[in-house]
Amino acid sequence: MKKNWWKALAVLLLLYTAVAGLLMPVPRLAILNETIRNLYFHVPMWFGMTIILTTSVVYSALYLRNPSARLDTKSHEFAKTGILMGLVGLATGSLWARFTWGTWWTSDPKLNGAAIAMLIYGAYLVLRSSFNDEQQRARISAIYNIFAFAAAMPLFYILPRLTDSLHPGAGGNPAFARYDLDSDMRMVFYPAVIGWTLLGLWLSQLSVRTSLLKQKMYEKQLA
Amino acid sequence: MGVRAIRRLGCIFAVPFTSQAAVLLLREIWYLIQKDFRLEWRQRAALNGMLLYVGSTVFVCYLSFSLRGGELPAPAWNALFWIILLFTAVNAVAKGFLQESRGRLLYYYTLVRPQAVILAKIAYNALLLLGLALVGLGVYAMVLGNPVQQMPLFVGNVLLGALGFATTLTLVSGIAAKATNSSTLMAVLGFPLMIPMLLLLIKVSKNALDGLEFEASRNALLTLVALNLIVGAVSYLLFPFLWRS
Numbered sequence: 001m002k003k004n005w006w007k008a009l010a011v012l013l014l015l016y017t018a019v020a021g022l023l024m025p026v027p028r029l030a031i032l033n034e035t036i037r038n039l040y041f042h043v044p045m046w047f048g049m050t051i052i053l054t055t056s057v058v059y060s061a062l063y064l065r066n067p068s069a070r071l072d073t074k075s076h077e078f079a080k081t082g083i084l085m086g087l088v089g090l091a092t093g094s095l096w097a098r099f100t101w102g103t104w105w106t107s108d109p110k111l112n113g114a115a116i117a118m119l120i121y122g123a124y125l126v127l128r129s130s131f132n133d134e135q136q137r138a139r140i141s142a143i144y145n146i147f148a149f150a151a152a153m154p155l156f157y158i159l160p161r162l163t164d165s166l167h168p169g170a171g172g173n174p175a176f177a178r179y180d181l182d183s184d185m186r187m188v189f190y191p192a193v194i195g196w197t198l199l200g201l202w203l204s205q206l207s208v209r210t211s212l213l214k215q216k217m218y219e220k221q222l223a
Numbered sequence: 224m225g226v227r228a229i230r231r232l233g234c235i236f237a238v239p240f241t242s243q244a245a246v247l248l249l250r251e252i253w254y255l256i257q258k259d260f261r262l263e264w265r266q267r268a269a270l271n272g273m274l275l276y277v278g279s280t281v282f283v284c285y286l287s288f289s290l291r292g293g294e295l296p297a298p299a300w301n302a303l304f305w306i307i308l309l310f311t312a313v314n315a316v317a318k319g320f321l322q323e324s325r326g327r328l329l330y331y332y333t334l335v336r337p338q339a340v341i342l343a344k345i346a347y348n349a350l351l352l353l354g355l356a357l358v359g360l361g362v363y364a365m366v367l368g369n370p371v372q373q374m375p376l377f378v379g380n381v382l383l384g385a386l387g388f389a390t391t392l393t394l395v396s397g398i399a400a401k402a403t404n405s406s407t408l409m410a411v412l413g414f415p416l417m418i419p420m421l422l423l424l425i426k427v428s429k430n431a432l433d434g435l436e437f438e439a440s441r442n443a444l445l446t447l448v449a450l451n452l453i454v455g456a457v458s459y460l461l462f463p464f465l466w467r468s
Contacts, residue, residue, distance in 0.1 A: 064464045119415035126411050130402045140401055143461045144412070147394060150457045151416050154450065159419055 013195030045089035072138035255343030349389035372434030
C-alpha cells in the first residue's frame with residue numbers, strides 16, 4: 001500500500017476532475033459557453049504527454065549510456081503512452097473546435113504543429129518495427145527517440161508562438177490565465193493536470209510490466 | 224530514478240574537448256569532405272544522375288503546367304520549387320550512407336572520430352544540395368519564369384534550406400541505412416522532421432518573391448538558423464552511438 005498511494009491519488013483526482021469539472025460554475029463567455037470545461041480534459045493531455053515523452057527520452061539516453069533490454073522496454077512503452085495522450089489531446093481539441101470554431105480541423109499553426117509532431121512519433125513506431133536484430137532496434141530507436149523529441153518539442157512550444165494563431169493562448173486570443181481572474185478554474189485545472197499525468201504513468205507502468213512478462217515467457221519457451 | 228541515475232545521465236554527453244582536439248577534428252573533417260568530393264567526382268554517374276533528376280523533374284512540372292497555358296501564380300511557383308528541392312534532397316542524401324561499404328566504414332572507425340564523420344557528411348551534403356538547388360533554380364527559372372523580386376534574399380534562403388535539409392537528412396539517412404527497408408524509412412522519418420523547416424523556408428521565399436524588405440523575414444530566418452543549430456547539435460551528440468553498430 002505504501003508504494004501505491006499515487007494510484008489512489010490518481011483515481012481521486014480524476015474523479016474530482018470529472019465531477020467538479022462538469023458541475024462547478026465556470027465563467028460565462030460568449031461563443032465558448034460550456035465548452036470552456038474542455039480545459040480540464042484537453043490541456044492536461046498535452047502537459048501529461050510532455051512529461052511522459054520526457055521520461056521516455058530520459059530512458060533512451062540512459063539506454064545509450066548503459067544498454068539493457070529493460071530500459072529499452074521502458075522508453076518504448078512510455079513513448080507509446082505519450083503518443084496515446086497526444087492522440088487523445090488532438091481528438092478532444094478537434095471536438096472542441098467543432099463546437100467553437102465550427103469545424104473539426106483548421107489550418108492553424110498550433111494544430112498543424114501538433115499533427116506533425118504526432119507524425120514524427122508515428123515514424124518512431126514504424127522505425128521500431130523495421131529491425132530484426134533486437135539490440136540494433138533498441139539502440140537505433142533510442143537515438144531516433146531523442147532526435148524526435150528535439151524536433152517535436154519546438155513544434156508544440158516554440159513555432160506556434162511565433163505566428164498568429166486562433167488557438168487560445170496564442171496570437172492575442174485569451175487563454176485560461178485571462179478567463180479566470182477569480183481563479184475558480186485553477187482549483188480544478190491543476191488537480192486535473194496531476195491526475196491525468198499520474199494516469200499516464202500508471203498506464204505506462206502496467207504496459208512495461210506486461211511487456212517484460214511477455215519477454216520472460218518468450219525466453220522460457222525458448223529454453 | 225535516483226540521484227545516481229541523473230548523475231549518470233549528466234556525463235553521457237560530456238565530450239572531452241580541448242583546443243588541440245578541436246584543431247584535429249577540423250582537420251579530420253576537411254580530409255573527409257575532400258574524400259567525399261573525390262569519390263563523387265570519380266564515379267560521376269551518381270552526380271550526373273542527380274543533376275538529371277532535378278532537370279527532368281523541373282521539365283515534367285513545366286510540361287504539366289504548360290498544358291493549361293499561362294503563367295504559374297507565385298504561391299504555386301514557390302511551393303512547386305520547394306517540393307522539387309525536397310524530393311531531390313531526400314534522393315541525394317539517401318545514398319550518402321547507403322553507398323558506403325561496411326568495410327570502408329570500419330576503416331574510418333579506426334582512423335577518425337565519429338563527430339568528424341557526421342560533421343563532414345553534413346557539410347558535404349549541404350554543399351552538394353546547394354549546388355543541386357542552384358542548378359535546379361536556374362533551370363526552373365528558365366522554363367517556368369522568374370517572378371522573384373528579391374534575388375539575394377531568395378538565394379540566401381536556398382542556402383539555409385540546403386544546410387537545413389542536409390543536417391536533418393544526414394542523421395536520418397544514417398539511421399535508415401541500418402534498417403531493412405531503408406528507402407521507405409528515409410521518407411517516413413525524414414518528411415515529418417523537415418516540415419517545420421520547409422514551412423519557414425516557403426514563408427521566407429514567398430517574402431522574397433513579393434519583394435518584401437529583409438525586416439519582414441528576419442524572425443523566420445533566425446528561427447531557421449536556430450532549428451538548424453538544434454538539429455545539428457543533436458546529430459553531433461547522437462552519431463557516436465549510431466556508428467558503434
